[in-house]
Amino acid sequence: MRNATDPARMTASEAAGLIATGKMSCEELVRACLDRIASRDTAVKAWLWLEPDQVVRRARELDKLGPKGPLHGLPFGVKDVIDTAEFPTTQNSPIYDGLRVGRDAACVGVVRGNGALILGKTDTVEFASGGRKALTRNPYNAAHTPGGSSSGSGAAVGDYQVPLAFGTQTGGSHIRPASFNGIYGIKPTWGLVSREGARMSSMTLDTVGWYGRCVEDLILVGTAYRIAEDATPVSVKGLRVGLCKSPAWHAIEAGGEQALATAAARLEDAGAIVEELVLPEPFNGLIEAQNIIVNAEGASSFLPEYTNAYGILAPDLRAKVENAIGTTPEQLVAAYSLADSCRPVFDSLFGPTLDVILTPSSPGEAPVGLHTTGNAIFNRMWTLLHVPNVGIPACFGPAGLPVGVTLVGKRYSDARLMAIAKAVAPVIDTFAAERERRLFA
Amino acid sequence: MRNATDPARMTASEAAGLIATGKMSCEELVRACLDRIASRDTAVKAWLWLEPDQVVRRARELDKLGPKGPLHGLPFGVKDVIDTAEFPTTQNSPIYDGLRVGRDAACVGVVRGNGALILGKTDTVEFASGGRKALTRNPYNAAHTPGGSSSGSGAAVGDYQVPLAFGTQTGGSHIRPASFNGIYGIKPTWGLVSREGARMSSMTLDTVGWYGRCVEDLILVGTAYRIAEDATPVSVKGLRVGLCKSPAWHAIEAGGEQALATAAARLEDAGAIVEELVLPEPFNGLIEAQNIIVNAEGASSFLPEYTNAYGILAPDLRAKVENAIGTTPEQLVAAYSLADSCRPVFDSLFGPTLDVILTPSSPGEAPVGLHTTGNAIFNRMWTLLHVPNVGIPACFGPAGLPVGVTLVGKRYSDARLMAIAKAVAPVIDTFAAERERRLFA
Numbered sequence: 001m002r003n004a005t006d007p008a009r010m011t012a013s014e015a016a017g018l019i020a021t022g023k024m025s026c027e028e029l030v031r032a033c034l035d036r037i038a039s040r041d042t043a044v045k046a047w048l049w050l051e052p053d054q055v056v057r058r059a060r061e062l063d064k065l066g067p068k069g070p071l072h073g074l075p076f077g078v079k080d081v082i083d084t085a086e087f088p089t090t091q092n093s094p095i096y097d098g099l100r101v102g103r104d105a106a107c108v109g110v111v112r113g114n115g116a117l118i119l120g121k122t123d124t125v126e127f128a129s130g131g132r133k134a135l136t137r138n139p140y141n142a143a144h145t146p147g148g149s150s151s152g153s154g155a156a157v158g159d160y161q162v163p164l165a166f167g168t169q170t171g172g173s174h175i176r177p178a179s180f181n182g183i184y185g186i187k188p189t190w191g192l193v194s195r196e197g198a199r200m201s202s203m204t205l206d207t208v209g210w211y212g213r214c215v216e217d218l219i220l221v222g223t224a225y226r227i228a229e230d231a232t233p234v235s236v237k238g239l240r241v242g243l244c245k246s247p248a249w250h251a252i253e254a255g256g257e258q259a260l261a262t263a264a265a266r267l268e269d270a271g272a273i274v275e276e277l278v279l280p281e282p283f284n285g286l287i288e289a290q291n292i293i294v295n296a297e298g299a300s301s302f303l304p305e306y307t308n309a310y311g312i313l314a315p316d317l318r319a320k321v322e323n324a325i326g327t328t329p330e331q332l333v334a335a336y337s338l339a340d341s342c343r344p345v346f347d348s349l350f351g352p353t354l355d356v357i358l359t360p361s362s363p364g365e366a367p368v369g370l371h372t373t374g375n376a377i378f379n380r381m382w383t384l385l386h387v388p389n390v391g392i393p394a395c396f397g398p399a400g401l402p403v404g405v406t407l408v409g410k411r412y413s414d415a416r417l418m419a420i421a422k423a424v425a426p427v428i429d430t431f432a433a434e435r436e437r438r439l440f441a
Numbered sequence: 442m443r444n445a446t447d448p449a450r451m452t453a454s455e456a457a458g459l460i461a462t463g464k465m466s467c468e469e470l471v472r473a474c475l476d477r478i479a480s481r482d483t484a485v486k487a488w489l490w491l492e493p494d495q496v497v498r499r500a501r502e503l504d505k506l507g508p509k510g511p512l513h514g515l516p517f518g519v520k521d522v523i524d525t526a527e528f529p530t531t532q533n534s535p536i537y538d539g540l541r542v543g544r545d546a547a548c549v550g551v552v553r554g555n556g557a558l559i560l561g562k563t564d565t566v567e568f569a570s571g572g573r574k575a576l577t578r579n580p581y582n583a584a585h586t587p588g589g590s591s592s593g594s595g596a597a598v599g600d601y602q603v604p605l606a607f608g609t610q611t612g613g614s615h616i617r618p619a620s621f622n623g624i625y626g627i628k629p630t631w632g633l634v635s636r637e638g639a640r641m642s643s644m645t646l647d648t649v650g651w652y653g654r655c656v657e658d659l660i661l662v663g664t665a666y667r668i669a670e671d672a673t674p675v676s677v678k679g680l681r682v683g684l685c686k687s688p689a690w691h692a693i694e695a696g697g698e699q700a701l702a703t704a705a706a707r708l709e710d711a712g713a714i715v716e717e718l719v720l721p722e723p724f725n726g727l728i729e730a731q732n733i734i735v736n737a738e739g740a741s742s743f744l745p746e747y748t749n750a751y752g753i754l755a756p757d758l759r760a761k762v763e764n765a766i767g768t769t770p771e772q773l774v775a776a777y778s779l780a781d782s783c784r785p786v787f788d789s790l791f792g793p794t795l796d797v798i799l800t801p802s803s804p805g806e807a808p809v810g811l812h813t814t815g816n817a818i819f820n821r822m823w824t825l826l827h828v829p830n831v832g833i834p835a836c837f838g839p840a841g842l843p844v845g846v847t848l849v850g851k852r853y854s855d856a857r858l859m860a861i862a863k864a865v866a867p868v869i870d871t872f873a874a875e876r877e878r879r880l881f882a
Binding site for chain 1: 537540541543544545547550551553554555631632633634636637640641644665666667738740741742744745748749770773774777781782784785788852853854
């Protein structure tokens, strides 16, 4: 066992195996995570709420109870727009400072029922939507953003502070931080994992996802949601990969181009059949449609804060309530209709000539500064299409920061997509050991 | 002022006028509601949680503060699947007995910010979805159901216990109880009122609505959500009404047929042009599509309880998690696609030859017994189409219970639909005084 000396360096799957066979306790694992956090929190600032004594007590309880499910004792970070029974949920907003709801969000309840240990709440863009940014920094270079809005979850998993964490995505809030922090992430098909108890910003777009440091860990969590069972063997040799530069290609940067080219070349070297895939013309309108929908649906989502806390609601969120961009009902209906008509067309692309799509996760590496979380332009279309995405690390870019790529499947093919990701990840991601070396240097 | 001697008999609009001009206090109004509840609760059983002392204190605070908004001092009942800051939210489930989340659902926060007084929590079908029924009885005849799942909210408004209340609808849970309790109800266009903090059962279908005892009251509340302003005059004379028996007509009963015929005849007498409208053939599949979607989306919605409280989760909700009806991804996608394709077709029906659709609210009167809440078959299609509905009382049926009809508009025409409803309600609903007389006999 490579990392047996430091449980914090283990993947969730490795740790689960040791816990299940009695070779490691839940307490040992969580103490290792807490030690890592203690040594790194000043630099990374991933956590909004952490009660070390309480989580150690809970780990001891889990050790006494014995295995409750396949996630027994595995620590999860939870983006602070997602409710947890034991911690406050502030949404990184002064409006909800210290608020404890005493009830788990659906996604949290499911993993807790499978034995997971909720470690703490991670920093986030306010409401996962606008207003305040997280204070979190990129674990590879504190001058850079970790991405967002799932800033703390992405950085905490990337920095080996916790093996698993929840994020949410409305535009590119989940898959982009996976790219910037050198980790794996899944955004499942819309509706397959309940988003109840995660702050609502857009009914049509909001999706809960999770991060891990390998595909096996994404699958392990997916099993709890009953969306990860696919026993059909996947061979990279002969795998039909559609290379989709996407309608956002004009925004690509050197790091993103390098990541996509690297992943494609490695897949071809391993025997995959990689061919460029150009989506039908109507898909070019989806990025703007996503913008129309997220703004229009935000009007009702943020009306409660607009009504009760106008003075401390961020101007960009007030603007949604006021429909500052002036969307008409006709424009909104057209945006919905475009997405509605593209979804089945997209699904129909898959078949004998296409197994999976490979596309950028972000324009490039994480940009400098904490005033931005980067550009979601490569993620927004997929979110609107409701299709599953898996983010996989591909390479270090020119600035020495990690960059990832995204695998995309059709709706409800999550289990198949994860099985494909498990097969191609060792081919694409050849620099995991180097990531670990840099972060523990 | 007809009802000046008993504030509980006033509409919300009447009460708001008296409070605004200092002729009545918030305390007087809420005490009248509490008195009515005290005298009737044994018979009707509408409330799951009520703290009279606390709400009187809050009413006094509102009297001291002075007007905070157009809903100042108006009492609201809240279906117990909707979160409120001060009361428990049990969802009528033993799993959440006594749970207080300390945070308002979005719909509650908006009315509270406009001065509303949250009176208490109303009984509901468990999770608004399955399992336990409410204990609530029909205010006109205790041997009959008040409908559901918004059982307590419908009965409490119908019985003059509270002027306004929130319900939710996934199939027919809001408009059907309006019909059975002789009251007005609106189910707005999907997405126009945030459903956050109302128990999720189906992402695509769940919609929050409210009840009142006249259209003016629905509009008053709608103003708080910014969806009710339409100053264009509406004349019943010349109004183009499409009489839609709907694909569910095979389920119609004597009371429902009488209600629809009565409403149509009165509108024609008043100069409206009423013509039968048969929806295009694909619409015949929408009722089954709604069934497929509510079952499939329920799988993720109820997985937390399935995981953590299997033994006390109702068998019909376990069946959703287990996909007992065996829906395939292809069937689910086909159901979504059918709805997606019908929505714009439906919207396009409106124009010079069609102002509004008139359709049944329920098969007929409330059935006997509390083991059923009646049949949602006349509501399910409209819920799936995401279109606004306004329920209007039409007549007493053969069993002496009220029956209503539904007005339907296109998406985002809520303000226009309420304006039309305001014009046609006095024409259709000629038995309001008789309803009041019976309930106060």
